[in-house]
Amino acid sequence: MFTGIIETLGTITNIAKEQANIHLTVKSNFTNELKVDQSVAHNGVCLTVVNIENDEYTVTAIKETLDKTNTGNLKVSDSVNLERGMKLGDRLDGHIVQGHVDQIATCTNIKKEDGSAVFTFSYDATNKNITIEKGSITVNGVSLTVINSKQNEFSVAIIPYTIENTTFKYIELGDHVNLEFDVIGKYVSRLTNS
Structure with a gap:
């Protein structure tokens, strides 16, 4: 974990x-x-x-x-x-991440804002993975909060510290990234689609 x-x-x-x-x-x-x-x-x-x-x-x-x-x-x-891997007893600063990538997404937009950047990613919705507004998503291993959640697209707003200290500083339009959807959301989605 x-x-x-x-x-x-x-x-x-x-x-x-x-x-x-x-x-x-x-x-x-x-x-x-x-x-x-x-x-x-x-x-x-x-x-x-x-x-x-x-x-x-x-x-x-x-x-x-x-x-x-x-x-x-x-x-x-x-x-x-x-x-x-996380140590038992440590604070959980991000969210629960399994390290099991669900699918790949493509970077479709990067918008520089005053003090942050918004990255938008699209993914194949036929895999039935979902995002929810203000829910968690892992992009290339980075725990982030979803904004602008749509059926096969979402955005994340990134602070300068995260950009500088992760591979987000290298992501360009058209690049493929690994997605791990929130584990709780995956179980709820599976139960409601059964």
Whole structure:
């Protein structure tokens, strides 16, 4: 479990393909605190640490992950949002995030405002995922509040701190992002659509 509060940015230093899988090597300032078998969220995708060397660690993304996320689009030197699993007893500053991406969305608009920026994303509504006004959404692992909720589109207003300390500073029109919809909302939606 995660909170959607990004701890740091990591840098992809190597990508190795093995059959349908890819192994991502990431340089991070918390690598020395990791252990093999720990879970780390990478742009919201929960991946298991399989190797650690110096200040770099490696995780493996299987075909299922590559099919449902933007992980396969990563390149060497790309930055990724990183968050380690939540500790029991800590404050939950974001919202409950599983690290299980539901689908990909496309950035359709970026509007700079006085002191913030509004990012708009569209997604395929046939998957029956929904957003609600002032509800929670995770975009590339970042816990955010939904504004302008529509059937297949929503916006989020981002403060300068979040832009500067996450990969939001690199998002451009047409970029694909990982979405994890609110877990409680997913269960309610499933119950009401049954």
